[in-house]
Amino acid sequence: MTSFRYALVESDKMELAKQNAILRELELPIAILVHSGKKSLHAIVKVDAADLDEYKKRVDYLYNVCKKNGLVIDTQNRNPSRLSRMPGVIRNGKKQFIIDQNIGQPTWEAWHEWIESVNDDLPDPESLTDTWDNLPQLAPVLIDGVLRQGHKMLMAGPSKAGKSFALIEMTIAIAEGREWLGWSCAQGKVLYVNLELDRASCLHRFKDVYNALEWAPKGINNIDIWNLRGNSVPMDKLAPKLIRRAAKKDYIAVIIDPIYKVLTGDENSADQMAHFTNQFDKVCTELGSSVIYCHHHSKGSQGGKKSMDRASGSGVFARDPDALIDLVELELNDEVQKQQENNLLCQVYEKALKQLNPDYLDTEISQDDLCSQVQMKEHIGRALKQPQRLLVDEQAKEALLQVRNKSAWRVEGTLREFPKFDARNMWFDYPRHELDHTGILKDIRLDDGFQSWKKNTPKKTAEERKQERLDALETAYSACGVGDEITPSMLAEYLGISEKTVRRHIKEHPKFFFDDGVVGKKQQGRTDK
Structure with missing residues (x-):
């Protein structure tokens, strides 16, 4: 065999009409369709393979498609030298003849593309009329x-x-x-x-x-x-x-x-x-x-x-x-920060009085006093004994530390299935988020929290900016895990900058080195090459 242009598809276990229907429905690139004179049709299919190896692959694909679509074929016809019957010759009293020629797709490539699109497992289009009065239930x-x-x-x-x-x-x-x-x-x-x-x-x-x-x-x-x-x-x-x-x-x-x-x-x-x-x-x-x-x-x-x-x-x-x-x-300006501290300290003082001297709280403190940390601290001095005041002072210090470690955030969104929701403001108070119910964050503009006072803030020197970079790298290194192999990509993800920038910061940092894809801390006495 010197060329591999055609393959024989034959079935002798099905009715002739059914064979003919399937061959045509599959749009096989049939060069000629011959009646065998007995109980089968012979379809000479264009495969146009470059060599024997490609011929075998294409015939396997062809036979699999036929089998999946109900055509029971004779697999012995895989041989590239397999021949068909001679049209016009009488066989067992019946004439062998050409039924049709050049049917289906024009080439193997065209048929392969067509059959792949047919077998793409995609759902068929549906008429809106069929579902208008019986719409499917939405997902919960x-x-x-x-x-x-x-x-x-x-x-x-x-x-x-x-x-x-x-x-x-x-x-x-x-x-x-x-x-x-x-x-x-x-x-x-x-x-x-x-x-x-x-x-x-x-x-x-x-x-x-x-x-x-x-x-x-x-x-x-x-x-x-x-x-x-x-x-x-x-x-x-x-x-x-x-x-x-x-x-x-x-x-x-x-x-x-x-x-x-x-x-x-x-x-x-x-x-x-x-x-x-x-x-x-x-x-x-x-x-x-x-x-x-x-x-x-x-x-x-x-x-x-x-x-x-x-x-x-x-x-x-x-x-x-x-x-x-x-x-x-949300960047918090001084006014918002002080208001936060005032609210939290007032809560601390009110809680202390409720536990230690509830009568004083009910009789001596007005609604206005409850909103002023200055007034509440004076009430603490009058209403509690020295050991109790010291305890409340410690609680106040812890509360201040807590509020200064909180960060403020705005939650926005884009939705496909539901109407757009109003932006929500919240605090991240490690390790939880909580909505801001006070309304204190409502009027802060994104990236604009410091604008009212930033204008009078002097620009940082190059040395100050460098020190900030070095400190940020140390913080990121510590946060990414102790004892694990830390890569520039991990640090970049934490800091929100590119890996290239991270490598530049590592190079200028006296405590870190980068070797074989891993970032490490220099031991005492180590020097860069």
């Missing part, structure tokens, strides 16, 4: 006014926003059937996929958040944690493994934290990120559960951007999910 709500079960949600925010804590709070809220950031949650089983923390730290975080929320762990049997630190794989490899493990668990939500650990491709490439986010669709479809994941902001100021434009990388990240929850930090 998972987070009221935000997300339905089986849909996708992205939480975006900068480093230090407590995104992981917020996702843990959400996990607990769904498991307990309680509120998350003011939104009611359906109760059900949740899988929390931990890609970043070691197992012990992750488990401790869950208990710390439960304690901070002051919730009884009645629904902890609804929480499963899949600890994958050190074992994570790209999302296209992780998705089928996740689906296999979760198939019989009836999860209503799968939470993946964080996605940079399983990211495949360039996050700035729309087509690569579309392939990446398609993996979440597979999980949603196969499990019928929501997929919730978090991603970091791009660099620079976020105040002038819409919520859906703040996530780093391709716009696919923001446009793919059904719900986007975005966290932006």
Whole structure:
């Protein structure tokens, strides 16, 4: 054999009419269709293979398609030298003849493309008329006014926003059937996929958040944690493994934290990120559960951007999910900070008087006094004895430290299934987030909290800016884990800057070195090469 242009498709175990119908419906690229004079049709199919190896592959593909579509064929005809019957010759009293020629698709390539589109497993279009009076039921709500079960949600925010804590709070809220950031949650089983923390730290975080929320762990049997630190794989490899493990668990939500650990491709490439986010669709479809994941902001100021434009990388990240929850930090000016401190100290003093001298609280203190830390401190001096005052002073110091460590955040969002919600303001008081019910944060403009006093602030010197960079690197190094191999990408994620910038900061820092992809602390006496 010197050329491999045709293959023989023959069936002698079916009615002739059925054979003819299937051959035509499959639009095989048939050069000539011959009646054998007995009980079969011979279809000479164009395969146009370059060599014997390609011929075998194409014939295998051809026969598999025929078999899947009900044509019982004679597989002995795989031989490239197999011949057909001679038209015009009488065989057993019956004439062999040509039925048709050049039917179906014109070439193998055209047929292969056509059959692949036919067998794409996509649903057929449906008429709206058929469903107008019998609409399918909407998926149940998972987070009221935000997300339905089986849909996708992205939480975006900068480093230090407590995104992981917020996702843990959400996990607990769904498991307990309680509120998350003011939104009611359906109760059900949740899988929390931990890609970043070691197992012990992750488990401790869950208990710390439960304690901070002051919730009884009645629904902890609804929480499963899949600890994958050190074992994570790209999302296209992780998705089928996740689906296999979760198939019989009836999860209503799968939470993946964080996605940079399983990211495949360039996050700035729309087509690569579309392939990446398609993996979440597979999980949603196969499990019928929501997929919730978090991603970091791009660099620079976020105040002038819409919520859906703040996530780093391709716009696919923001446009793919059904719900986007975005966290932006609010810069607190002196006035807001002092008001916060005043409110908290007033609460401390009122609580102390309620416990130690309730009669004085009821008779001597006005409503105006309750709102002034100065007045309340004077009442403490008059109403309590020296040991009691010392105890209250210590409580006040702890309260001040707590309020100064709190950060303020605005929650915005873009929703596909529900109306847009009004922005919500909250505090991150480690390890929990809590809504601001005082209204103190309502009027702060994004990235504008310091503007009223920043104009009179002198510019920092180059040495001061350098020291800030060095201090930030040390903080990031400590936060990324002790005893683990720390990479520039981990530090970049924490600091919200590029790996290139991190390497530059490492180079100028006297305490750190970068060697073989790992960042380490220099031992005493070590010098750079």
